């Protein structure tokens with residue numbers, strides 16, 4: 012057991028106003044005992060990564076249902092790299108076709124969850140991957 | 150990462166890590182090393198019932214300070230769930246315009262069961278931001294009910310924000326948060342009942358005996374940035390008062406004593422808990438049991 016809860020940033024980027032999924036995920040992670048920092052809508056990749064750095068987050072979960080995932084996910088990966096923060100676990104979800112999800116994972120997104128993904132599966136993933144990162148960092 | 154070295158080289162990630170260590174109860178070493186660098190920052194607390202606009206006010210105050218070239222740290226505290234121990238930290242949403250300003254550092258903290266409206270490590274987080282070189286540190290408490298007054302022990306200036314047309318705000322006035330306010334803000338002054346709330350605050354203030362500083366009352370519309378100039382002017386007048394009367398030094402000493410007390414108390418509590426666990430002392434009456442354990446631990450007198 013860690014000496015403090017996992018900290019996760021849940022973010023919405025670009026012009027995407029669909030926030031139901033992001034809020035469902037934020038609440039589920041909170042109820043699983045994590046500290047969830049919600050950025051609100053319409054963030055740029057830079058804003059998201061700066062938030063994660065200042066909040067000393069273990070992970071960033073990005074939600075995209077606007078179709079702009081092939082632009083925004085890679086920009087966040089790029090920001091993380093340029094800020095020397097690629098140790099932060101980056102994952103996400105939304106309406107993302109399987110083929111796109113596969114390519115995003117090749118680019119460095121750790122996992123993509125699509126509509127219907129069971130919450131427990133998401134919680135297990137975050138606990139496992141962010142927990143591993145925490146163990147390395149401290 | 151060598152947190153101390155990176156901190157001294159001004160790496161914001163090191164500040165972020167340092168605050169996390171303090172939150173985990175492992176901040177002692179860093180605070181010791183950095184303590185001498187702190188003490189320069191102005192600290193302003195923002196408290197008031199849920200949803201009155203504390204975060205929006207914080208954002209407006211950051212905007213003003215940035216326009217004057219000041220570097221600003223913000224600590225926002227939200228409650229942890231007593232059941233899951235998790236937390237949803239949403240104060241940041243209102244501060245989005247400052248996320249990529251590298252002279253602004255925003256940290257959300259969960260209260261982690263700590264009472265009083267702050268988190269156990271808030272004082273350390275403020276000290277670390279101060280030592281990092283921020284000129285102004287804003288502290289937003291959890292949305293308070295009635296007895297969360299810890300902010301007054303920490304901040305140089307405490308702003309109590311209230312909003313018109315809300316029973317919560319009247320409750321807060323009645324419950325004695327009066328005493329901790331250096332400045333009252335009636336936010337959402339665009340609301341039709343704003344004048345009534347101002348009158349109510351004035352009439353509550355008349356029932357109080359004030360010596361020294363008499364709290365100022367400022368009306369704001371934080372979203373529109375209206376009244377922020379007046380609020381900043383009031384904060385500056387209060388700072389001047391603190392300086393000229395020597396009250397600032399007294400508050401610093403009180404804050405120091407308060408933190409020493411908290412730290413020492415935490416350690417004594419852990420000793421007490423261990424002793425109680427080791428020997429439950431059934432069969433004695435509670436007063437006798439307490440007398441004995443206090444004597445055994447050498448804490449009597």
Ligand code: B12
Nearest residue numbers: 027028029030031032072074077078104105125126127128
């Ligand atoms: C509800 C809805 C709306 C609501 C949104 C309300 C709100 N505040 O969220 C309203 C009516 C406002 C709306 C508007 C629009 N919508 Co709409 N909307 C939907 C709809 C029907 C359901 C979305 C939803 O809330 N699902 C419920 C939540 C809980 O599920 P979820 O978000 O998918 O999340 C799950 C997973 O995806 C994943 N997940 C999601 N995010 C994250 C993040 C992390 C970190 C993790 C781990 C997992 C994860 O886990 C969740 C749980 O399983 C979808 C269709 C669909 N089937 O998805 C269209 C859909 C998303 N909308 C669409 C469109 C086009 C629009 C509009 C542009 C329509 C228009 N022309 O005006 C506008 C745009 C609004 C805007 N500003 O962005 C399209 C998007 C097409 C695309 N991707 O290219 C969709 C796919 C419909 C379609 N088939 O065309 N919409």
Ligand SMILES: Nc1nc2c(ncn2[C@@H]2O[C@H](COP(=O)(O)OP(=O)(O)OP(=O)(O)O)[C@@H](O)[C@H]2O)c(=O)[nH]1
Nearest residue numbers: 198199200201202203204205292337369370371372
């Ligand atoms: N009408 C009006 N709304 C405002 C004003 N200031 C803030 N708000 C709105 O009030 C709501 C709450 O604002 P916040 O700044 O999040 O309030 P808070 O006190 O930080 O809330 P908690 O941290 O949840 O206790 C938001 O929807 C703001 O947009 C104002 O001057 N007028």
Ligand SMILES: [Mg+2]
Nearest residue numbers: 203204240289
């Ligand atoms: Mg707030």
